Amino acid sequence: KAGVTQTPRYLIKTRGQQVTLSCSPISGHRSVSWYQQTPGQGLQFLFEYFSETQRNKGNFPGRFSGRQFSNSRSEMNVSTLELGDSALYLCASSLDNPGYEQYFGPGTRLTVT
Amino acid sequence: GNSVTQMEGPVTLSEEAFLTINCTYTATGYPSLFWYVQYPGEGLQLLLKATKADDKGSNKGFEATYRKETTSFHLEKGSVQVSDSAVYFCALTGGTSGSRLTFGEGTQLTVNP
Numbered sequence: 001k002a003g004v005t006q007t008p009r010y011l012i013k014t015r016g017q018q019v020t021l022s023c024s025p026i027s028g029h030r031s032v033s034w035y036q037q038t039p040g041q042g043l044q045f046l047f048e049y050f051s052e053t054q055r056n057k058g059n060f061p062g063r064f065s066g067r068q069f070s071n072s073r074s075e076m077n078v079s080t081l082e083l084g085d086s087a088l089y090l091c092a093s094s095l096d097n098p099g100y101e102q103y104f105g106p107g108t109r110l111t112v113t
Numbered sequence: 114g115n116s117v118t119q120m121e122g123p124v125t126l127s128e129e130a131f132l133t134i135n136c137t138y139t140a141t142g143y144p145s146l147f148w149y150v151q152y153p154g155e156g157l158q159l160l161l162k163a164t165k166a167d168d169k170g171s172n173k174g175f176e177a178t179y180r181k182e183t184t185s186f187h188l189e190k191g192s193v194q195v196s197d198s199a200v201y202f203c204a205l206t207g208g209t210s211g212s213r214l215t216f217g218e219g220t221q222l223t224v225n226p
Contacts, residue, residue, distance in 0.1 A: 004156075031212065043202065043216040056213050090156055092214070100145060100206040102214060104156040 001027060004093050004105035012111045018079040021108045025072050025093030031055075032074040033102060034066060037088040046089075049074055050096060078110075086112045115140040115210045119203050119217035126224050132190040134220045136177075136203035139184065144207035146170075146179050146186040147214070151200045160188075160201070193224045 005024045013019050025032050033056075034046040045058040049068035066076040072093075078085055088109050092102035120135040138144065145164045149157040161170030166181035175190045186203060203217040 006156075033213070035214070042218055043214075045213045045215075048212055056211055058213070092157075094212065096212070100212040100214075101147075101159065101162060102206075102212075103159060104149075106156045 004103055006091050006105040006108050010109045013081050017081050020075055020077045021089055023074045023091030029093035029095055030072050031094040031096045033092045034076050035090045081112045083112050115208050115215040117203050117215055117217035119220050123221035126193055128226050129192045132193045134188040134201055136186045137184055138205050140208040142208040144205040147204045148188050149202045195224050195226050198224045
């Protein structure tokens with residue numbers, strides 16, 4: 001079974017631009033979560049989608065948004081990019097079984113210049 | 114809210130040495146506990162999990178036991194290999210945070226031949 005895939009793997013953007021990242025979950029998984037990883041803040045939860053609805057949200061500004069499609073694929077968008085948005089963005093999918101076992105993709109490395 | 118505290122790193126060991134990485138948590142209710150591993154340039158891989166008190170998770174020679182009385186989930190391996198060099202993250206879900214993963218700071222492990 002194919003794992004979680006994320007595209008693109010690497011991205012360089014300029015401050016003020018916007019960016020869209022994509023995540024395809026493991027087949028059959030309906031929950032998709034997004035995390036931001038930085039050296040200073042570590043791994044932080046952005047949001048979770050389940051059956052096209054945002055079910056949980058972390059403490060990030062409204063510039064960070066996401067959505068989920070009927071095939072469970074998910075996208076996250078960051079508008080008005082800031083230098084501090086440079087990070088590894090990780091997507092994880094889950095069957096939503098008890099124990100919330102989540103499987104991660106390789107991540108998208110975003111660099112804001 | 115939920116929180117996870119890991120032992121400070123980095124940790125450097127010789128091949129075949131015994132490994133312990135300490136992890137303690139704060140959570141309401143009955144969280145599920147996880148260890149994830151991250152190799153350079155990659156996403157997170159689920160190493161093992163435990164979903165209730167006294168459960169022992171194990172995988173690839175690594176073990177961790179869910180200790181509710183001490184709120185701990187320490188990672189151990191009897192004989193490490195050079196290929197175990199990576200960053201290890203302790204994490205939990207459940208309690209007041211639902212399906213969101215709360216991570217520790219991560220512990221960098223380097224194993225020398």
